Amino acid sequence: MSEIPLVPENHVPLPNVSSSNGLLAWVASVDHKQIGIMYLLTTLLFFLVGGIEALLMRIQLAQPRFSFLSPEAYNQIFSMHGTTMIFLVVMPMLIGFSTYIVPLHIGARDMAFPRLNAFSFWVLLFGGLLLYFSFLAPGGAPAVGWFAYAPLNERPFSSNLGVDYWALGLLCTGTGSIAAGINIIVTVLTLRAPGMTMRRLPVFTWMSFINAFLIIFAIPILNAALAALLIDRQLGGVFFKPSESGSALLWQHLFWGFGHPEVYIMVLPAFGAISEVISVFSRKPVFGYAFLVGSGFGIALLSFAVWAHHMFAVGLGDPLNLVFGGASMLIALPTGIKVFNWIGTAWGGSIRFSTAMLFALTFIIEFTIGGISGVAFAVFPIDWQLTDSYFVVAHMHYVLFGGTMFAVFAAIFYWFPKMSGRRLSERLGKWHFWLTVIGFNTTFFIQHILGIIGMPRRVYTYPDLPGWGWMNLVSSIGAGILGLGVLVFCWNVVYSFKRGQPAGDNPWDAWTLEWATTSPPPPHNFAQVPPVRGRRPLWDLHHPDNTDAQNPKVSED
Amino acid sequence: MESGSVFDPVSPMAHTISTVFIIVLIIASAVFLLVAGLVTFVIIRYRARPGQGDPKQWEGNLKIELTWTGLTLLVLLGLFGLTVFTMDDASPATASEQPDIVVVGHQWWWEVRYPAANVVTANEIHIPSGQRLLLQLESADVIHDFWVPQLSRKMDMIPGNSNKLWIAANTPGLYLGACAEFCGPQHAWMRLRVYADPPEQFSAWLADQAQLAPLPSDALAQRGQQLFQEQTCVSCHAVTPNPTENKVGPNLAHFASRATIATGVLTNTPANLALWINQPQDVKPGVRMPNMKLDVEQIQALVAYLETLQ
Numbered sequence A: 001m002s003e004i005p006l007v008p009e010n011h012v013p014l015p016n017v018s019s020s021n022g023l024l025a026w027v028a029s030v031d032h033k034q035i036g037i038m039y040l041l042t043t044l045l046f047f048l049v050g051g052i053e054a055l056l057m058r059i060q061l062a063q064p065r066f067s068f069l070s071p072e073a074y075n076q077i078f079s080m081h082g083t084t085m086i087f088l089v090v091m092p093m094l095i096g097f098s099t100y101i102v103p104l105h106i107g108a109r110d111m112a113f114p115r116l117n118a119f120s121f122w123v124l125l126f127g128g129l130l131l132y133f134s135f136l137a138p139g140g141a142p143a144v145g146w147f148a149y150a151p152l153n154e155r156p157f158s159s160n161l162g163v164d165y166w167a168l169g170l171l172c173t174g175t176g177s178i179a180a181g182i183n184i185i186v187t188v189l190t191l192r193a194p195g196m197t198m199r200r201l202p203v204f205t206w207m208s209f210i211n212a213f214l215i216i217f218a219i220p221i222l223n224a225a226l227a228a229l230l231i232d233r234q235l236g237g238v239f240f241k242p243s244e245s246g247s248a249l250l251w252q253h254l255f256w257g258f259g260h261p262e263v264y265i266m267v268l269p270a271f272g273a274i275s276e277v278i279s280v281f282s283r284k285p286v287f288g289y290a291f292l293v294g295s296g297f298g299i300a301l302l303s304f305a306v307w308a309h310h311m312f313a314v315g316l317g318d319p320l321n322l323v324f325g326g327a328s329m330l331i332a333l334p335t336g337i338k339v340f341n342w343i344g345t346a347w348g349g350s351i352r353f354s355t356a357m358l359f360a361l362t363f364i365i366e367f368t369i370g371g372i373s374g375v376a377f378a379v380f381p382i383d384w385q386l387t388d389s390y391f392v393v394a395h396m397h398y399v400l401f402g403g404t405m406f407a408v409f410a411a412i413f414y415w416f417p418k419m420s421g422r423r424l425s426e427r428l429g430k431w432h433f434w435l436t437v438i439g440f441n442t443t444f445f446i447q448h449i450l451g452i453i454g455m456p457r458r459v460y461t462y463p464d465l466p467g468w469g470w471m472n473l474v475s476s477i478g479a480g481i482l483g484l485g486v487l488v489f490c491w492n493v494v495y496s497f498k499r500g501q502p503a504g505d506n507p508w509d510a511w512t513l514e515w516a517t518t519s520p521p522p523p524h525n526f527a528q529v530p531p532v533r534g535r536r537p538l539w540d541l542h543h544p545d546n547t548d549a550q551n552p553k554v555s556e557d
Numbered sequence B: 001m002e003s004g005s006v007f008d009p010v011s012p013m014a015h016t017i018s019t020v021f022i023i024v025l026i027i028a029s030a031v032f033l034l035v036a037g038l039v040t041f042v043i044i045r046y047r048a049r050p051g052q053g054d055p056k057q058w059e060g061n062l063k064i065e066l067t068w069t070g071l072t073l074l075v076l077l078g079l080f081g082l083t084v085f086t087m088d089d090a091s092p093a094t095a096s097e098q099p100d101i102v103v104v105g106h107q108w109w110w111e112v113r114y115p116a117a118n119v120v121t122a123n124e125i126h127i128p129s130g131q132r133l134l135l136q137l138e139s140a141d142v143i144h145d146f147w148v149p150q151l152s153r154k155m156d157m158i159p160g161n162s163n164k165l166w167i168a169a170n171t172p173g174l175y176l177g178a179c180a181e182f183c184g185p186q187h188a189w190m191r192l193r194v195y196a197d198p199p200e201q202f203s204a205w206l207a208d209q210a211q212l213a214p215l216p217s218d219a220l221a222q223r224g225q226q227l228f229q230e231q232t233c234v235s236c237h238a239v240t241p242n243p244t245e246n247k248v249g250p251n252l253a254h255f256a257s258r259a260t261i262a263t264g265v266l267t268n269t270p271a272n273l274a275l276w277i278n279q280p281q282d283v284k285p286g287v288r289m290p291n292m293k294l295d296v297e298q299i300q301a302l303v304a305y306l307e308t309l310q
C-alpha cells in the first residue's frame, strides 16, 4: 500500500474539447473503453438527477401535510425518480461496466460489434433525453409511477403527453439494452483469448454474460407492452382499457413479466463485481466458483417464473399464488448460496480494507436485509398486508441501493484506477463510505416500520397519525446525509481524476487480465495478452512455482 | 385506538397474518444475525496484518457448499409450509356467497353499499363487531386497493374484475385504512375509516341510514337545500340513501354524521365545510369536484343545509 509506483503520466482519458482527442473523437468513438466511460458518466449524471428528485420527495414528506411540492409535482417527480434510477442509472451503469470490462477480462481488443456498441449507448442517451423532455411538454412529466399501471396510464386518466414520452423513451433505452445484450453474448462467445475457456471466465464476466441473456429475453416483453400502450393511447386501441373489453391486468402480467427479470438485470453484474472485489482484497480466489456461476444461471432461469409475486393482492387465487410464492422462495436459494460463497471467499483471507472492500463487505449485510425481506414477501400472507406499503420501499432500496449501488461504489473504487490511471482518494472514500452507510440505513430502515403501521407508498403527503411525522422526519434527515455522501463521492471523482495518486498497471495486485495492461489501456487494449492457464492469469504469472494449476486446493471443477 | 398497525390485529384473519409475520421475522433475524455475525467475524479475524504474506490459496469445498445449500433449502421449505398452512386462515375462500357490503373505489373516494338494507353511503364503513362480513370490491375507474391492516389483508379493486374479501373486527372501535394502490393525483387522500359498532348499535345505525334525514326547518338551511338543487350539486351528489342512479360524487344523505370531509383531508366542521365548498380545488387539488364560484351567502346556506343531513 505504501510505496508509490513510478509510472508515466497518462493522457486525459475523458471527453475534452481542448485536447487532441477532442469531443468529436468521443462522439464518433466505437472503442469499448470510451463507450463504457460515456455510459458511466451519463448514468452518474442521471444518478445525480434522480438523487435530487429523491431529496425533493423527502423534503415534501418530512412533515405531515407539508406543502413544499404540489401533488402533481410530487407525482411527476416520484415517477421520474423510479424510471430514472431503474432505466437510466442502475441498468445502463452495469451495462457500462460490462462494456468496459468484459473485453479486457477475456483478452479481446474490443466488443464483437463496436458500432452496435456505440448505437446502444447513443440510443440510451437519446431515450433518456426524450424522457426528460417531457418536463417541457404541456402537462409535464408522466405521473403514473415507474410501473404505469393500466388503466391509469390510458388517455382517459392521463391525457397529457407525459406517458407517451415515457413509453417512447423507454422503447429507445430498451432497444439499446437489447443491442448491448446481443453484443456482450457474441463477444464472450467468440472473442476470448487463447486459453480463456468458459470455465476460466472471471465471475464478473460470467454474470455480465448471463445478464445479457436476461436482457434479450426480458426487455422485448416490455417493448411489446409499450407498443401496445402507444397503440391504445394514439391509435384508439383497447388492450388495457377494461371499459372497452381490454384488460387492466394484462398490463401487469406483461410489465412484471419484464419487471422481475429486470430486478436481476439490475443486480447480477453487481454480484459479479462483488465477487471480484472480495476475492482480490482477501487475497484469495473466489470460493465456490462453480456455485457462484451456477447460482447465476439458477437466478436467471427462475427470474422468469416469479413475476406474479408483484400481484399477490390482485386476487389471482391461491393455487397461482402458491406457484409464484414457491418459485420466489426458491430464487432465494441461489442468492443465499452467493452470500455464503462471498463470506467463504473472505474467510481465511488476508483482508485489506480499501474503500472498495468496505463497500463490498457492507454490501453483503445490506443486501441480506433486502433479500430476507424479499423472502418474507414470498410468504404471501405477509405480502397481502405489506405490498404497496412503505415496507416495500424499504425492501427494494435495501436491494437496489444497499445492494447494487454499494456494489457499484465498490466497483468504481476498484476499476477507476484502470479507467483513469489514477486512484480515487481513500481518505475521501472513507468519508463517502461512512456517510453513505449511516445515511442509507437512517433513511430506509425506519420505512419498514412506517409500512407496518399502515403508511401506503406513493403518497404525496399523509395525515398526522401517531409516529408517522417523526419517523418520516428521521427518514428525510437520513436522505440528507446520504446526499452528502454522494457529494463527497462526486468531489472525489473530480479531484482524483486530476490529482489522484498515479495507479500503475495493477494497483491492487489483482489477477484478471484487465490488470495486465496499462492504466488506462491503449486503444488496442493489450500489447500482448499473457498466457491464460487458469482463472487467475496474473497470479500464475507472479507465482510460477505455485500456479493455480499446481495447487490441488484450487481445482478447476 | 387509531393505530392501523399490522401488529394490532382485531380479526382472526389479520391475527393469522400478524402471527405468520412474527414467525418469519424471528427466522429472518436469525438468518441476518448469522450472516452479519460471520461478516463481522471475518472482518476482525482475517484483517491483513503487517508482514503477513499471501494466505493459503483454496477455493471451495463441495461438502460446505452442499451443507449451506441444504440448510437454506430447509428454511425455505419451512417457509413454504408455513404459507400453505396459513393462507386459508389469512384469507378464507370467498366462494359464491352474496356480499354483505359492496365497496366501489372512485378517484379518490369510496362508495359503500349495503345491498340487503338498500343503503348507499361513502368514505366510512360501519360494520357490526364480532362478525365476519364479506365485501365485494369494485372500481369505477382505475385500480384502487382496499387496506385496513387491523381487519384483514389488502385486496385490489380492479375495474372490470371484482374481488371479494372477508373482514371482521372482534372489538368495537375505529379502524383506519387507506387506498394502497397508486390511483392518480390524490391517491394520498383516499383514506378510509371503518367503525365496528356493537351489533345493536350497528342495526340502529343501518336503519337510520336507510331513512331520509329530516327536512330542514330553519330558513337558511331551506335556502341551502334549494341551492343544492339549483347549483348542480345534485347532478354529482345524491341526498337520498337509496338513489336509483350512480353519481360522480359521494352520497351525502347522511353527510353530517361523517367525521371527515373529502375522504380524510379535513375534519367535518362547519368552517371546514365552507372552505371545501368554496375551494375544493385548493383543499384537494385535482379532485373531481369543480370550484363552483359561490358567494358567501350561498356557501353559508349550503353549509347549514348539509349540517342537517344527520
Ligand SMILES: [Cu+2]
Pocket: A259, A260, A263, A306, A307, A309, A310
Ligand atoms: Cu419481483
Ligand SMILES: [Cu+2]
Pocket: B105, B106, B108, B143, B144, B145, B179, B180, B181, B182, B183, B187, B190
Ligand atoms: Cu385509490
